[in-house]
Amino acid sequence: MDKFVELTSVSKHFDTKKGRFQALADVNLSIARGEFVALIGHSGCGKSTVLNLIAGLLDANEGGLICNGREIDGPGPERAVVFQNHSLLPWMTCFGNVHLAVEKVFGARENKAQLKARTEQALNMVGLNHAMHKHPNEISGGMKQRVxxxxxxxxxxxxxxxxEPFGALDALTRAHLQDELLRIVGQTQSTVVMVTHDVDEAVLLSDRIVMMTNGPAATVGEILAVDLPRPRDRLALANDPQYHAYRTAVLEFLYQRQQRPAA
Amino acid sequence: MNAPLKTPLPPIAKPRLSAQALLPSAAALGNLFKAGIAPLLGIIAFIGFWSLLAQYSEGLPGPLSTWQAALVLFADPFYDNGPNDMGIGWNILNSLGRVGVGFGLAALVGIPLGFAIGRFTFLAGMLAPIISLLRPVSPLAWLPIGLLVFEAAGPASIWVIFISSIWPIILNTAAGVASVPQDYLNVARVLKLSEFKVLTRILFPAVLPHLMTGIRLAIGVAWLVIVAAEMLTGGIGLGFWVWDEWNNLNVEHILIAIIIVGLVGLALEQILLLIAKRFDYAS
Known part of the structure; x- marks a missing residue:
């Protein structure tokens, strides 16, 4: 398998007031180019920490992280992040928010018209060309997440x-955006790592589901390959025994082998 | 949400709406009346209390004689009979000018300093004891230092404004910078924005609401202090005018000055609130 992103015995601890907290221990994970991987686990199991390590927003204490043959050393636009709470800059329009990123990545090579076209195309892809010149506070939560x-x-x-890009949205909006994401990822063939706590979301979207054990010292518990044909259709899958088998496998891992920590 | 491409509804209801706007309903008028009645009653009660007080006091003029004096005063606000006798308009403008210059200099020094303090914890640690020590000092205590250094009354009163209005600017800017959401900075990190772009595109807009609060507090303090400073330094200005009218025993004019100081302060505050509203991004 082509190892596009590779984590080798990664561990991470945080120094808190109560002493050292070992968040992750000995995490090993390889992700292939074009693969959609979901990280699932109970809250506090360190799945977001894994994502932030790949993003470069956090540094690992031990182990190696490689992306596309290069050591991950700090954040960068080749590893784009969709944040849980959208993190749009409220003083810019939707266009401005996307343009800031486009300008940074392509500004050196392309002219203004090309940058504008790129920005519009990206907003078009998520179905937001009509709200391009609105500010984030003028649009709904789902639309912000699209931006x-x-x-x-x-x-x-x-x-x-x-x-957890859809964590803060209502169920219908979430389903809608999941379908959009399936379509977009189908088009762009992107490599995606998604943190989620939604079993259905994980099975619907991913090629592989990485199930994490509970923290502290969380690690990869089990990896489930989801072998459902693409393009996937939410309604057709609802009656698919294979889909339910995957779903049950994840649920069993989460609720039998990894008891929910006392909340 | 389900149909984001749907075109907005055509504005068919527009003519009816504009007719409604032209003829406010009885309920709206009633609300306006209710909203206005309490402040109006308060002002009437205040004037009543004032005239009652004036009747039983020897020196204090009543509202009516004050009003008449004000009419005379504002009939010609911009006369000029030499440096010790100028119209009320000149006095107001001179005071505002000093506040403007002193505050402007404070902003020029305070905003960058606040940014630096908010961004670099070491610098914050260095300056914290000095700021904590100097901030509670009464602004007028700085006046002799100003007179000593500048050897002139005008710059000395501007210096007092500067030193009294710089603290809210520094502290609010620094607090604003320190409280910029980590999410915004993470966006900057993922995009690998340059330090300059982080400052102009993220830090400055994020800090602006805090900065506006600092500016509002600073101008408020500056306006409080200018009258006192001018009483001591003289020159043309509201403070000097109050002191001059006290020497003339023209108490009506002192009362008018108090009301003017209040009104100008209120106007400054409202203007700044209006500007601040423009920069308040509810996310």
């Missing part, structure tokens, strides 16, 4: 990192 996805996609990243 966040457009901003990340517009950078043409090598890896798209998504940290």
């Amino acid at each position: 966040g996805i457009a901003r990340a996609l517009a950078m043409e990243p090598k890896v798209l990192l998504m940290d």
Whole structure:
């Protein structure tokens, strides 16, 4: 298998007031080019930490992280992040938010018209060309998250990192955006790592589901390959026994082998 | 949400709406009346209390004689009979000018300093004891230093404005910089924005609401202090005018000055609130 992103015995601890907290221990994971990987686990298991390590927003204490043959050393636009709370800059329009990213990545090589076209194309892809010149506070939560996805996609990243991107949305909006993401990823053939706590989301979207053990010292518990044909259709899958088998496998891991920590 | 491409509804209801706007309903008028009645009653009660007080006091003029004096005063606000006798308009403008210059200099020094303090914890640690020590000092205590250094009354009162309005600017800017959401900075990190772009595209807009609060507090303090400073330094200005009218025993004019100081302060505050509203991004 082509190892596009590779984590080798990665561990991470945080120094808190109560002493050292070992968040991750000995995490090993390889992700192939064009693969969609979901990281799932109970809250506090360090799945977001894994994502932030790949993003370069955090540094590992031990182990190696490689993306596209190069050591991950700090964040960069080739590993775009869709943040959980959209993280749009409220003083810029949707266009401005996406353009900031486009300008940074392609500004040196392309002229203004090309940059504008790229920005518009990205917003178009998430179905937001009509809200381009609105500010984030004028649009709904789902639309903000779309802008966040457009901003990340517009950078043409090598890896798209998504940290519970739909966690804060209502169920219908979430389903809608999941379908959009399936379509977009089908088009762009992006490599995606998504953190989620939604079992259905993980099975619907991923090629592989990485299930994490509970923290502290969390690590990869099990990896489930989801062998459902693409393009996937939510309604057709609802009656697919294979889909339910995958779903049950994840649920069993989460609720039998990894008891929910006392909340 | 489900159909984001849907075109907005055509504005068919527009003519009806504009007719409604022209003829406000009885309910709207009633609300306006209710909103206005309390402040109006308060002002009437205040004037009543004032005239009652004036009747039983020897020196204090009542509202009516003050009003008449004000009419005379504002009939010709910009006369000029030499440096010790100028119209009320000149006095107001001179005070505002000093506040403007002193505040402007404070902003020029305070905003960059606030940014630096907010961004670099070491610098914040260095300056914290000095700022904590100097901030509670009464602004007028700085006046002799100003007179000593500048050897002139005008620059000395500007110096007092400068030193009294710089603290809110520094502290609010620094607090604003320190409280910029980590999410915004993470966006900057993922995009690998240059330090300059981080400053202009992220830090400055994020800090602006805090900065506006600092500016509002600073101008408020500056306006409080200018009257006192001018009383001591003289020259043309509201403070000097109050002191001059006290020497003339023209108490009506002192009362008018108090109301003018209040009104100008209120106007400054409202203007700055209006500007601040423009930069308040609810996310």
